[in-house]
Amino acid sequence: MEEIISCCGVVCSGCGYYPETCGGCPAIEGRVxxxxxxxDAVCPIYQCCVTEKMLPHCGLCGELPCGRYDQDDPTKSPEENRADYESQMAILKKLAGRE
Known part of the structure; x- marks a missing residue:
């Protein structure tokens, strides 16, 4: 399976909601x-990155990480949320060529 990565650094194709509940942000244009x-009508990160700034991913944004990344998933522990955040930042750094 092809790896699908959202503009925020989430690996859509590795998510438990993919593809039945969510087709991945690139395909559904942030309407998660x-x-x-x-x-929200659209994910705020997608709205800012793709729609407003016309960037392929947040790794190219000079404001990363911004406050849009501060919202935790209430179904996860603080440790899980922190791990997710760190994973997203690592992916975005790699996508931007700043490993």
Whole structure:
């Protein structure tokens, strides 16, 4: 299976919600299922990165990491959220060629 990475550094193709519940941000343009719980039409990170700044991923943004990454997944422990964040930053750094 081809690895699909969202603009925020999440490996969509490695997510438990992919592909049945979520087709991955590149395909669904940030209209992820969980926005129904936040009141957003589109993921705020996707909106900023792709729609507003027209970047392929946040690794190319001079503001990374920004406050949009501060929201934790309430279904995960603080340790799991921290690990996810660190993974995202490592992926974005690699995508930007700054390993």
């Amino acid at each position: 299922f969980w926005t129904e719980y936040t009141g």
